[in-house]
Amino acid sequence: MPTLTDIKSDILTLTNEQQINLLNYISEILSLSPVSIQDCREARFSKGKACPHCESHDICKYGTSSxxxxxxxxxxxxxxxxxxxxxxxxxxxxLSYWLEYAKCMILGLSIRHAAEHIEVCVKTSFYMRHRILDAIRLYTGMGHLEGVIEMDETYFAESFKGNHVKSGFTMPRPSRKRGGEVKKRGISSEQVCVLTGLDRQGNIYAELVCKGRMKSSDLSRALDGHIEVGSILCTDSHKSYTQFVEDFELEHKRIESGKRRTDDFYNIQRLNSFHSRLKLWMSRFKGVSTKYLVNYLYWMKWLEYFKNDKEVLKGKSMLLQTVSTQLELNINDYKVRAALYR
Ligand SMILES: [Zn+2]
Known part of the structure; x- marks a missing residue:
């Protein structure tokens, strides 16, 4: 074990850049990055203090309560x-519990593990997760793609996990085992379609668009207002894109399967890799209920957007984005929730 004096003399042998890296590293491990009420206030009212009921800026302090x-x-x-x-x-x-919970989400912990970590019940953990994700979804938004865009759709088995007969829900067919395989061959109405797109500036689009195979009308509806006219769309050879590119005045690069080459400028390599990460991400939750699928897409989207941030600051960023979003949902809204198709 080196003494402090040894370490100090070692530090002097480092280059400036190495010393700065070391300083950043030490500040990262020492920083507990707590979140204060003041941080939340500044995030929430970053555009000026406004009334959450009517948006008026004409407000005054009015005592304290609890x-x-x-x-x-x-x-x-x-x-x-x-x-x-x-x-x-x-x-x-x-607030400290919510920060710890956000950190659990950065790690992708299950509802049960996160519940154990911050010592709340599983039901509370469930609502914390989805309230944070609902806020993150509103904060992040569907996004806008432009320039060279890689696009493709992927399918997930429709799941009614978490829908309770007690709340008036009727199962449309016998349930599969969690995360089970779809029985019908090919793409059927038992699968739901997630449309994904990436542009070269790092913007991500990932939304639930329809049940069963995607049609060009689904593409038009889901992407209206989210894709720049004149962009160059790289897709596989599926015909649903042909009408869409015409309607939206896009240039189309059809990537024939079997002819994909990484050195071609127009390719869907990044998207294929995104799909692999998405499938892996979903598989860790062992069958996501379709009504919450979009939240899981935004969770992954958030992690992709902030992957280069310092680990120690990610939980705080997520929490501050969460509290700065206006959201009105109570527990009953979760009971009657429906899948969010775009
Ligand atoms: Zn007001």
């Missing part, structure tokens, strides 16, 4: 706190 600052809106006369109409509204858990 230790939380309250405000009153002079326009609509309603009161609110820093967390009203956000993921944290009504939560009795301290």
């Amino acid at each position: 230790g939380k600052q309250r405000y009153k809106c002079k326009s609509c006369l309603r009161t609110f706190t820093d967390f009203s109409k956000s993921v944290l509204s009504g939560s009795k858990l301290p």
